[in-house]
Every structure is written in structure tokens, then in C-alpha cells.
Amino acid sequence: MIIGIDIGGTKIAVAGFARDGDRLERATEVRTLATPSRAGGPAIVQAVADAVRDVRGGDPVEAVGVGTAGVVGPDGTITSATDAIAGWVGFPLRSALADAVGAPVAVVNDVHAAAVAEAERGAGAGAQAMLMVAVGTGIGGAVVLADGLRRGVTGTAGSIGHMEISLPPNLAERRCPCGGFGHVEAVASGPGLEQTYLEGTGVRLPLREVHAAALRGDARAEGVIRDGARYLGRALASANAALDVEVIVVGGGVAEIGETYLAEVRRAYREAAMAGPAAARVVPAELGVDAALTGAALLGARLVERSD
Ligand SMILES: [Zn+2]
Numbered sequence: 001m002i003i004g005i006d007i008g009g010t011k012i013a014v015a016g017f018a019r020d021g022d023r024l025e026r027a028t029e030v031r032t033l034a035t036p037s038r039a040g041g042p043a044i045v046q047a048v049a050d051a052v053r054d055v056r057g058g059d060p061v062e063a064v065g066v067g068t069a070g071v072v073g074p075d076g077t078i079t080s081a082t083d084a085i086a087g088w089v090g091f092p093l094r095s096a097l098a099d100a101v102g103a104p105v106a107v108v109n110d111v112h113a114a115a116v117a118e119a120e121r122g123a124g125a126g127a128q129a130m131l132m133v134a135v136g137t138g139i140g141g142a143v144v145l146a147d148g149l150r151r152g153v154t155g156t157a158g159s160i161g162h163m164e165i166s167l168p169p170n171l172a173e174r175r176c177p178c179g180g181f182g183h184v185e186a187v188a189s190g191p192g193l194e195q196t197y198l199e200g201t202g203v204r205l206p207l208r209e210v211h212a213a214a215l216r217g218d219a220r221a222e223g224v225i226r227d228g229a230r231y232l233g234r235a236l237a238s239a240n241a242a243l244d245v246e247v248i249v250v251g252g253g254v255a256e257i258g259e260t261y262l263a264e265v266r267r268a269y270r271e272a273a274m275a276g277p278a279a280a281r282v283v284p285a286e287l288g289v290d291a292a293l294t295g296a297a298l299l300g301a302r303l304v305e306r307s308d
Contacts, residue, residue, distance in 0.1 A: 001027065001059040002304065003052050003101075004297025006110060007044065007068040009084030010035055013290070014051040016059070017297040024301050028055050030290060037084055041091035049100040061103040065300025067113025067292035068093060072155045076107040079155065082138075082177070106299040108151060112158070114287070115142030116149050116295035118249050122286040129245040132285070133160045134252035135232060138177065139185040143243060149299075161185030163235045170199070184235040188228040190254050197224045211257055228254070229261050233268025233282075240269075240277040251285030259284075 002024060006013040012035050016028035031051050036043040052061065069088070070081030076094020098105040108116075115124075115132035124130035124144065133141045139161030143150040150157045164182040166172075174195070176183035186192050190207045198204045200220050205213070213221035236248055250265060266282040273280070287294060 001056050001061055002297050002301045003055065003061055003064040003103075004293040004295075004300065005048060005052075005064065005066045006113070006292040006296060007048070007066060008035060008110065009037055009069050009082070012044070012048060012051070013293050014048065014055050015290075015293055015297070016055045017294075017301070019062075019301060019304070024298060026290075026294070026297075028057075030293065031055055035085065038086050040085065040087035041078075041093065041096065044085070045093070045096045045100050048097060052101050061101055063103055063300040063303040064097065064101055064105045065113070065296035065298065065303075066093065066097065066105065066107045067110035067296040068107060069110055072107050072109050072112075072151075074151075074153075074155065076105070104300075104303045106296070106303055108149065108296070108299060109140065109142075109155060110292040111140035112142045112149055112151060112155075113293075113295035113299065114251065114285070114291035115144050115158070115249070116298050117287050117291045118251070118285055118295075119144035119149075120298060121294070122291065123249040123283045124247045127245070127247040129243070130247045130249060131158065131160075131236070131239060131243055131245045132249040132251065133158075133232070133236065134285075135189060135250065135254040136252035137190055139189050139232070139252075141239075143245070145245075160232075160235055160239055161189065163238055165231055165234050165238070167231070171196070184231050188231045188235075188254075193224050193228045193254070196227070197221060200224065207254065225257060225261060226264050229264035230268040233265040233270075234272045236265070236269050236282070237272035237274075237277070240280055241274050244277050246280055248280055248282045249285050250282060251291070255284060 002017040018027035070078040073079040081088040094107040141158035141160035176186040
């Protein structure tokens with residue numbers, strides 16, 4: 001059995017997958033547990049190892065794939081993360097989990113994992129090359145080419161959120177969580193949109209309610225969401241000038257606003273993109289909350305295929 005795991009700041013999901021020739025299919029329920037985030041890395045590894053034992057039943061574990069919050073270095077150590085999980089930065093997740101479960105382990109960033117699944121069996125299936133962006137609390141991204149995921153030298157390939165775009169002066173001065181200025185994450189992530197609405201109205205609302213206001217015809221709320229979508233579309237155009245991929249997959253909680261949001265991303269993308277990449281398809285993610293888990297399992301399975 002191959003195990004796929006998605007480690008987030010609040011929740012961990014674990015499922016078993018069965019290999020059938022080239023296919024990998026989920027063979028168990030998805031088990032979810034609260035992340036022991038205040039207790040840190042060793043407690044998380046223990047909780048994950050317990051969940052793996054429950055999920056596998058009597059089957060031996062051939063390999064484990066993990067998609068996790070944070071930047072994952074080449075050796076599977078977390079090299080950068082928010083403070084959502086105590087002590088996560090510097091934690092050697094790959095080696096600690098391999099010791100705990102007694103099987104080979106692959107670890108990548110959660111958006112990287114989700115992109116692997118979207119490329120193989122979701123919105124990017126059949127495409128030669130794909131760029132994914134996940135717009136939520138932050139803006140993550142991933143690049144999947146014909147020969148697979150580009151992790152990058154430091155594990156940060158596809159970091160669309162930290163591309164600089166030209167912004168009006170009031171937004172250009174807003175600091176990105178990474179410390180930079182002018183980054184699309186600062187103005188187009190969920191918290192970025194909430195901040196823009198607050199600065200325009202004096203009212204602090206969660207994005208869900210900003211969206212509800214937009215649906216009721218609140219022009220300011222509509223404008224905040226539309227502008228966020230446009231900033232994202234322009235950043236994607238810059239990214240695809242460098243990459244020239246065929247499909248751009250847009251996922252994450254903000255993208256769940258739906259087709260009105262996506263249409264605005266697409267329009268801004270086409271206006272800003274150079275000829276050639278302007279023809280790339282901009283489509284919604286298809287695999288939902290299980291994408292990272294599934295992509296992680298696909299990467300885990302490759303550890304076994306390599307040694308078959
Ligand atoms: Zn940034």
C-alpha cells in the first residue's frame with residue numbers, strides 16, 4: 001500500500017492507495033485528525049504514524065508521500081513556514097517520518113503535491129505543461145512539466161505569490177508576509193482582499209461576507225474581488241512569459257468564489273500575456289480538498305516504481 005498524507009496547520013489527512021499496474025487508486029477512507037500544531041514536529045510525526053497504522057490495516061506500507069504546509073528543502077527538511085506549526089522550520093520531516101513508519105518517504109510542499117495530482121488526473125490532464133496557483137490564506141504555486149514536478153533548487157519553484165506587479169501607491173506600500181513589497185500575495189490572497197475592503201470601507205469582514213456583499217450588488221465589494229482577480233491574472237501572465245505552459249490551473253479557497261472570479265483572472269491574463277502564452281487555458285482546479293493527498297501518494301508511488 002502507498003500512503004498519501006496532507007499536513008496542514010490545522011488538519012492532517014491520511015489515506016491508503018493501491019497500485020494496479022500504472023494506476024494508483026485510493027483504497028481506504030480519508031482519515032482526518034487535528035494537527036497537534038502547538039506540540040510541533042515530533043508530535044506530528046507520532047500522530048501521522050498512528051494514523052498510518054490505522055489506515056493500512058494488515059497491509060505493508062511500500063512508500064509514503066507527504067504534501068505539507070511550508071517550503072520543503074531537497075532533503076525533506078522544512079526550510080520556511082508560517083508560525084502555524086510550532087518549530088516546523090528546521091524540522092527534518094522526511095527522515096523523521098521514514099524512521100517512524102519504516103518505509104521510504106517523499107515530502108513536498110502541499111501546493112506542489114496538489115499540482116502533481118491536477119496534472120495527472122485533474123484540470124491539467126493531457127497537457128504538456130501546467131502552472132498551478134492556489135489562492136487562499138497565501139498564494140502558492142507549482143510548475144509541472146512533461147517529466148514531472150519542478151521543485152526548484154530550494155523547493156520554491158512556482159511561487160507566484162511573490163511576483164512583483166505594478167500597483168497603485170496605497171497597495172504598493174503593503175508588506176507581503178514574506179517581507180517584500182508589491183507582491184501579488186499581499187493584495188490578492190484572502191487576507192489581502194479583506195485588508196483592501198477594510199481600507200476602503202473601514203469595515204473588517206471575512207472574505208466570505210465580502211463576497212456575499214458583492215453578490216448583493218455592493219460595488220466596493222465587487223471592486224475588491226475584481227481587482228484581486230486582475231492582479232492575479234497579471235502575475236500569471238508574467239510567470240507564463242517565462243514558462244510558456246499550456247494550462248494554468250487556479251485553485252484554493254478564494255478561487256471557490258467561482259466563475260465570475262475566474263473570468264476576471266482570465267481576462268486580465270489575456271490582456272497582459274505576450275502572444276503565444278496568451279492562448280494558454282486558465283481553468284479551475286478539479287480535485288478539491290483531496291488533491292494534495294492524492295498528489296503526495298503519486299509521488300510516494302514513484303519511490304517504489306524506481307526500485308521495482
Ligand atoms: Zn512576498
